[in-house]
Amino acid sequence: MSEIKEVIMRVNDVSKNFINGVTDNQILNHISIDIYEGDFTVIMGPSGAGKSTLLYAISGMDKISEGEVFYKDKNITKMSENQMASLRSKEFGFVFQQTHLVSYLTLYENILAAGYTNHQNTVLNIKNRTHQLLEEMHISHVKDHLPSQVSGGEAQRAAIARALINQPGIIFADEPTGALNKANSEQVLDLMSRVHQSGQSILMVTHDIRAAMRGTRLLYIEDGHIVGEKQLIPYDGDDVKQREADIQKWLSSMEW
Numbered sequence: 535m536s537e538i539k540e541v542i543m544r545v546n547d548v549s550k551n552f553i554n555g556v557t558d559n560q561i562l563n564h565i566s567i568d569i570y571e572g573d574f575t576v577i578m579g580p581s582g583a584g585k586s587t588l589l590y591a592i593s594g595m596d597k598i599s600e601g602e603v604f605y606k607d608k609n610i611t612k613m614s615e616n617q618m619a620s621l622r623s624k625e626f627g628f629v630f631q632q633t634h635l636v637s638y639l640t641l642y643e644n645i646l647a648a649g650y651t652n653h654q655n656t657v658l659n660i661k662n663r664t665h666q667l668l669e670e671m672h673i674s675h676v677k678d679h680l681p682s683q684v685s686g687g688e689a690q691r692a693a694i695a696r697a698l699i700n701q702p703g704i705i706f707a708d709e710p711t712g713a714l715n716k717a718n719s720e721q722v723l724d725l726m727s728r729v730h731q732s733g734q735s736i737l738m739v740t741h742d743i744r745a746a747m748r749g750t751r752l753l754y755i756e757d758g759h760i761v762g763e764k765q766l767i768p769y770d771g772d773d774v775k776q777r778e779a780d781i782q783k784w785l786s787s788m789e790w
């Protein structure tokens with residue numbers, strides 16, 4: 535019997551236009567898609583196809599031109615700035631190519647500060663969870679370093695810890711390994727896989743097959759439409775070559 539998944543984000547007929555002078559560019563063209571709880575959903579597609587625009591539209595980071603986006607049945611399109619800010623700090627976690635860590639705070643303080651944005655939690659709980667995440671992300675040994683004093687991989691792992699501090703319903707990641715070398719990328723991806731295995735819903739944009747293979751559902755966007763989809767069994771580190779070849783074959787069928 536197949537497992538029934540809950541919808542965590544519902545994208546309903548969403549369009550996004552950018553107006554540059556007199557030109558009106560439609561980047562997202564009436565997209566409707568459900569994102570499921572517990573999935574590691576990956577958005578792929580050619581450069582300029584609208585991958586990041588879709589991620590920002592779904593996460594409410596950017597206003598959409600038309601349509602509606604729901605998070606667990608709450609229509610986020612209708613929320614005020616304050617409601618949206620509160621939802622973002624409690625329910626959404628963000629990881630970008632650049633970490634956006636505060637340069638004058640240590641890794642520990644960066645994570646802690648994000649925890650303090652959720653006023654429902656106690657200081658003791660936030661401190662305990664920060665230490666737990668530092669352990670899980672293998673960065674306890676550099677917790678008192680500034681972002682400029684650690685490697686790109688360590689900084690990105692701190693950014694993931696920061697995204698997880700408030701136990702978000704979903705993590706949005708935009709090319710999280712885009713600025714990292716191969717070794718650091720693999721470490722970050724291993725941690726993202728582990729976070730996903732613990733039940734975390736993730737929506738990630740990437741053009742990197744090594745990152746995409748961590749996903750359980752791949753979506754392909756082109757010319758503002760979702761034109762392809764592929765399901766994958768959860769990543770367990772086995773048959774990596776086969777997984778890579780399967781994704782490559784699927785991408786080639788999209789890009790012919």
Ligand SMILES: Nc1ncnc2c1ncn2[C@@H]1O[C@H](COP(=O)(O)OP(=O)(O)OP(=O)(O)O)[C@@H](O)[C@H]1O
Pocket residue numbers: 552553554561579580581582583584585586587588741
């Ligand atoms: N703020 C903006 N104003 C005007 N045009 C924009 C803006 N942001 C994005 N665009 C345009 O929208 C299109 C899609 O951009 P987007 O960043 O979503 O693409 P992408 O698929 O993520 O690309 P890449 O893989 O190169 O990062 C591009 O043509 C881009 O130039």
